[in-house]
Amino acid sequence: MLPFTLEKVTSVQAAIAAASSGRRFIAGGTTLIDLMREEVERPEHLVDINTLPLSEIRIEGSDLVIGALARMADIAAHSDVQRLHPLVAESLIEGASPQLRNMASIGGNLLQRVRCPYFRMHDAPCNKRTPNSGCAAIDGLNAGHAILGTSNHCAATHPSDVAVALVALDATMQVRGPRGERSFPVEELFRLPGDTPHLEHTLLPGELILAVRVPGGPYSRRARYLKVRDRASYEFALVSAAAALEVGDGVIRQARLAVGGVGTRPWRLRTVEKALTGKAPDRKIFETAARLALEGARPLSGNHYKLELLPRTIVRALEMTGEAA
Amino acid sequence: MTTNVIGNPLPRVDGRAKVTGAARYAADFNQSGQVYAVIVAATVGLGRVTGIETAPVEKMPGVVAVITHRNAPRLPYAPHKSYIDPATGERLHVLQDDQVRFYGQPVAIVVADTLDQAERAAAALRISYTAERPLVDPADPKARPVVPEAGKQPDARLPADTARGNADRALADAPAKVDEIYEIARENHNPMEPHATVAAWNGNRLTLWSKSQFVVNEQAEIAAVFGVPPENVQVICPFIGGAFGTSLRTWPHVTLAAMAARQVGRPVKLVLTRKQMFFTTGHRPRTLQRMALGATADGKLTSIVHEGTGETSRYEEFMEALTSVTRFLYSTPNVRTRYRLLPLDIGTPNHMRGPGEASGVFALECAVDELSYKLGIDPIDLRRRNEPAIDEGENKPFSSRSLMKCHDLAAERFGWSRRSPQPRSMRDGRLLVGMGMASASYPAFHAPANARARLLPDGAAEIEVAASDMGPGTYTSMTQVAAETLGLPVERVRLSLGRSDYPPAPSHGGSWTMASVGSAIRAACIAVQEEAAKRPRDGRPVEATASAQRDPDAAARFSMHSFGAVFAEVAVDPDVGTIRLRRAVGAYGIGRVVNPRLARSQCIGGMIGGMGMALMERTVLDPRDGRPVNAHMADYLLPVNLDIPQLEAHFVEEIDPHVNALGVKGLGEIALVGMAPAIANAVFHATGKRVRSLPIRIEDVLTV
Ligand SMILES: Cc1cc2nc3c(=O)[nH]c(=O)nc-3n(C[C@H](O)[C@H](O)[C@H](O)COP(=O)(O)OP(=O)(O)OC[C@H]3O[C@@H](n4cnc5c(N)ncnc54)[C@H](O)[C@@H]3O)c2cc1C
Numbered sequence A: 001m002l003p004f005t006l007e008k009v010t011s012v013q014a015a016i017a018a019a020s021s022g023r024r025f026i027a028g029g030t031t032l033i034d035l036m037r038e039e040v041e042r043p044e045h046l047v048d049i050n051t052l053p054l055s056e057i058r059i060e061g062s063d064l065v066i067g068a069l070a071r072m073a074d075i076a077a078h079s080d081v082q083r084l085h086p087l088v089a090e091s092l093i094e095g096a097s098p099q100l101r102n103m104a105s106i107g108g109n110l111l112q113r114v115r116c117p118y119f120r121m122h123d124a125p126c127n128k129r130t131p132n133s134g135c136a137a138i139d140g141l142n143a144g145h146a147i148l149g150t151s152n153h154c155a156a157t158h159p160s161d162v163a164v165a166l167v168a169l170d171a172t173m174q175v176r177g178p179r180g181e182r183s184f185p186v187e188e189l190f191r192l193p194g195d196t197p198h199l200e201h202t203l204l205p206g207e208l209i210l211a212v213r214v215p216g217g218p219y220s221r222r223a224r225y226l227k228v229r230d231r232a233s234y235e236f237a238l239v240s241a242a243a244a245l246e247v248g249d250g251v252i253r254q255a256r257l258a259v260g261g262v263g264t265r266p267w268r269l270r271t272v273e274k275a276l277t278g279k280a281p282d283r284k285i286f287e288t289a290a291r292l293a294l295e296g297a298r299p300l301s302g303n304h305y306k307l308e309l310l311p312r313t314i315v316r317a318l319e320m321t322g323e324a325a
Numbered sequence B: 001m002t003t004n005v006i007g008n009p010l011p012r013v014d015g016r017a018k019v020t021g022a023a024r025y026a027a028d029f030n031q032s033g034q035v036y037a038v039i040v041a042a043t044v045g046l047g048r049v050t051g052i053e054t055a056p057v058e059k060m061p062g063v064v065a066v067i068t069h070r071n072a073p074r075l076p077y078a079p080h081k082s083y084i085d086p087a088t089g090e091r092l093h094v095l096q097d098d099q100v101r102f103y104g105q106p107v108a109i110v111v112a113d114t115l116d117q118a119e120r121a122a123a124a125l126r127i128s129y130t131a132e133r134p135l136v137d138p139a140d141p142k143a144r145p146v147v148p149e150a151g152k153q154p155d156a157r158l159p160a161d162t163a164r165g166n167a168d169r170a171l172a173d174a175p176a177k178v179d180e181i182y183e184i185a186r187e188n189h190n191p192m193e194p195h196a197t198v199a200a201w202n203g204n205r206l207t208l209w210s211k212s213q214f215v216v217n218e219q220a221e222i223a224a225v226f227g228v229p230p231e232n233v234q235v236i237c238p239f240i241g242g243a244f245g246t247s248l249r250t251w252p253h254v255t256l257a258a259m260a261a262r263q264v265g266r267p268v269k270l271v272l273t274r275k276q277m278f279f280t281t282g283h284r285p286r287t288l289q290r291m292a293l294g295a296t297a298d299g300k301l302t303s304i305v306h307e308g309t310g311e312t313s314r315y316e317e318f319m320e321a322l323t324s325v326t327r328f329l330y331s332t333p334n335v336r337t338r339y340r341l342l343p344l345d346i347g348t349p350n351h352m353r354g355p356g357e358a359s360g361v362f363a364l365e366c367a368v369d370e371l372s373y374k375l376g377i378d379p380i381d382l383r384r385r386n387e388p389a390i391d392e393g394e395n396k397p398f399s400s401r402s403l404m405k406c407h408d409l410a411a412e413r414f415g416w417s418r419r420s421p422q423p424r425s426m427r428d429g430r431l432l433v434g435m436g437m438a439s440a441s442y443p444a445f446h447a448p449a450n451a452r453a454r455l456l457p458d459g460a461a462e463i464e465v466a467a468s469d470m471g472p473g474t475y476t477s478m479t480q481v482a483a484e485t486l487g488l489p490v491e492r493v494r495l496s497l498g499r500s501d502y503p504p505a506p507s508h509g510g511s512w513t514m515a516s517v518g519s520a521i522r523a524a525c526i527a528v529q530e531e532a533a534k535r536p537r538d539g540r541p542v543e544a545t546a547s548a549q550r551d552p553d554a555a556a557r558f559s560m561h562s563f564g565a566v567f568a569e570v571a572v573d574p575d576v577g578t579i580r581l582r583r584a585v586g587a588y589g590i591g592r593v594v595n596p597r598l599a600r601s602q603c604i605g606g607m608i609g610g611m612g613m614a615l616m617e618r619t620v621l622d623p624r625d626g627r628p629v630n631a632h633m634a635d636y637l638l639p640v641n642l643d644i645p646q647l648e649a650h651f652v653e654e655i656d657p658h659v660n661a662l663g664v665k666g667l668g669e670i671a672l673v674g675m676a677p678a679i680a681n682a683v684f685h686a687t688g689k690r691v692r693s694l695p696i697r698i699e700d701v702l703t704v
């Protein structure tokens, strides 16, 4: 690990000021320290933001507002979250391990780095770690990689589970930087790799995530997260799906759907949502609609199975919306 | 005098020390003035080191030394081979030349005042290479199988070729046949405790606090490597945080630690990173096996052909008992086995829990299962129809064999009668449910061992032996043997393990510690009592050292193995392919059970290992340069608590007067053997899809 300084701040203002002069925020540290130990992340100055009053979890009307520093475990265990926004709770509980969830903040979760193994290997080319060095995964081992939103420069999936749920639910984020506060859809936080895979998100220099707001809707409680993987815990998704349906008079009035493990960012599936709307919530309809998810999919040598697994995961997640968690 | 201590479910005598942190593991033995060494590993898979820029690194803060093949001492590396080393080939000589034989091979070590400084300096060291593409895939047509040198003699312990009858003709003529290829991925041991060595020289004497399952061999090997008399080397390892075989051999890092300590004239601590534990500390070799069975319509086996190949390195021929069980598990007049090695540009594999047997039995027990479906015979019944009266391979009676008793007990506890035979016929809601079973077997090995017993004036006893306890509970079970033999309560017996200056013991592996070391302790306890009886009570301790080995006559007359039966139930999600083990029941015939609590714990650990083998574990190498791409605990999947369902282990009553005076066989390995085929067979029963390649993952069962 390279040497670094660590300073604590007691106000949002001070945090932003520090970050504007090139310092990096540290929350739970579960992504950042891990990667600093491997010298993939090399910040020289860290600002510890854990003392900032940004851990609150509250319901405002039908919206859920989650402070950026709320821990994954606390959000998932919150009774209002479980009752009113079960998809958020379920996607959090399916992520990482209990130890990690106790430490990890939701703000940090959204900004976690990719799990492509070559990203951590200094002796392998990786455009994301070292711009213009090449991509070891595209012609290498890529069973875990994306089939949607890839470029010839990078095909790593965005690993967050809760981000998939937030993108499905049209959540927004509230951030503050040197030039003031703004808020925008979580979906717009993530960039596609294109030919600049080292640029992952759209935060401006110095911007601090304050909170995530999840609007409530008639579909919020008919919403499930399905994460498919080879072991039951402590593994990233091969494929995951966050699905929410509003059903009335025997037809789907609104659908919200996003998938993980397949895209270079959490992948909203609006065409599938559209295909579901107005139809009966039954398996045949789900299957027909789910096939649309593969539009534009580009498998790599090792991940053809995702073409099969993705629609199946969507179908199953849609079915699960009608089942109790 | 007997106090019936043997057979009691005594809690671990070292449990308190372990949970309070009082137990000291290799890396806990910090020495004053100690410096830290970090290995720099090759980043190419085959080639030569052409340049190392040591100068800038030598100037970095805290750096004491940068040792490479250019400035490393030429070590004598006197010939040394124990039975734990491959019989053919020569161990990796570290930093003695510029050759890179596999990805991750040590090419330098950096020594610094603090670990941080050493890590940073190691990361900064620039090395250039000429590199070629290594051959790392045993399925690559360029991989050329060789006949293992040590298997060429017909009386070899692991013969390359064996035959009785004419298996190929009988197979061709058989009314029913299974002839398939089975594949098992490379696995790494992944114990919790990393390999670690603290090395300190005092003149020409070396002390190593080093994670080892075989301290006396580590002593002998390091003495040979450095050309010092063995008595000048002391190896200390009182506790081991899991090993599964990875610490049986003495790997290059031990030599490197000792080399660095001598070079810098200070004690050196070297702890491998998790990633480095995928490089130079052995692994279960990838295997490819052809298993062919011929049978009559009523399920009598007429032929078995078993051709197995395992990967090895270019510089050593690692052999394991891949085809051994095939020769005696079932009765059949015609058997042919063939064992070959595929030398690749990888580090040498080594024994991993259930070595050889676990892999060979997977192929055999899946093939027998396949045959049972072909013939429409219940798989237990099929095994019963082929139960041999004697070991037909050795032409000897078994000292004891409880295989069918194990099947009956496990089947009953499992509820096998509730299974409907048709594949894909059992459901639980949406989920496909499958039940599968398999036999297990592992040799009841025994090696000569020694122990010292000392009776103290206050009536307590001390026992010393150079064995190890990697976690099965050796401290506890050996204490029980000593207490029972001496007629003392267990609290009055103090057992010490893991020092090379104690009476020598065999490697702590191969499931022979209870039999071998237990017998030696028993002998030492008897000897010390005899000694005490001869001597007047003068208030001084009485001491005796004794050795024990298997009665050669019994060894010649009998075939000695443990047997077991494993039953597993899986649920497979027909939509998304997730495979979850729901429960498993094992029953084992292992002779006398010294401590049922520890035995159960051993079995459950082994079953979890078998579950990993079946459904999760594999080390994936990048074919371009041989690097393991998942050398990380988040990426190398092992079962986690949420995966592990209810596991039951039962023991059939088995009295074996021939194996040894204690009547014990081994347990550690057999607990893993059989689990993988039972699960694979259950997956077939659930889905109707036969997957012959481990681990079985979602993508394998997605489309049925
Ligand atoms: C082994 C392992 C397994 C995991 N498995 C999963 C999984 O299955 N699913 C899943 O979703 N996640 C998983 N994770 C990721 C884990 O959820 C994230 O590491 C965690 O959420 C990051 O939060 P943190 O608070 O620790 O972030 P930190 O490590 O502190 O920070 C991460 C990044 O976010 C920035 N940051 C943090 N807070 C803010 C803020 N308020 N404003 C602006 N920038 C900020 C930091 O500067 C840093 O760049 C896993 C992680 C590990 C190590």
Ligand code: SF4
Pocket: A114, A116, A117, A118, A119, A125, A126, A127, A128, A129, A134, A135, A136, A137, A138, A153, A154, A155, A156, A197
């Ligand atoms: S896929 Fe992306 S993260 Fe992985 S090696 Fe390529 S550029 Fe790097």
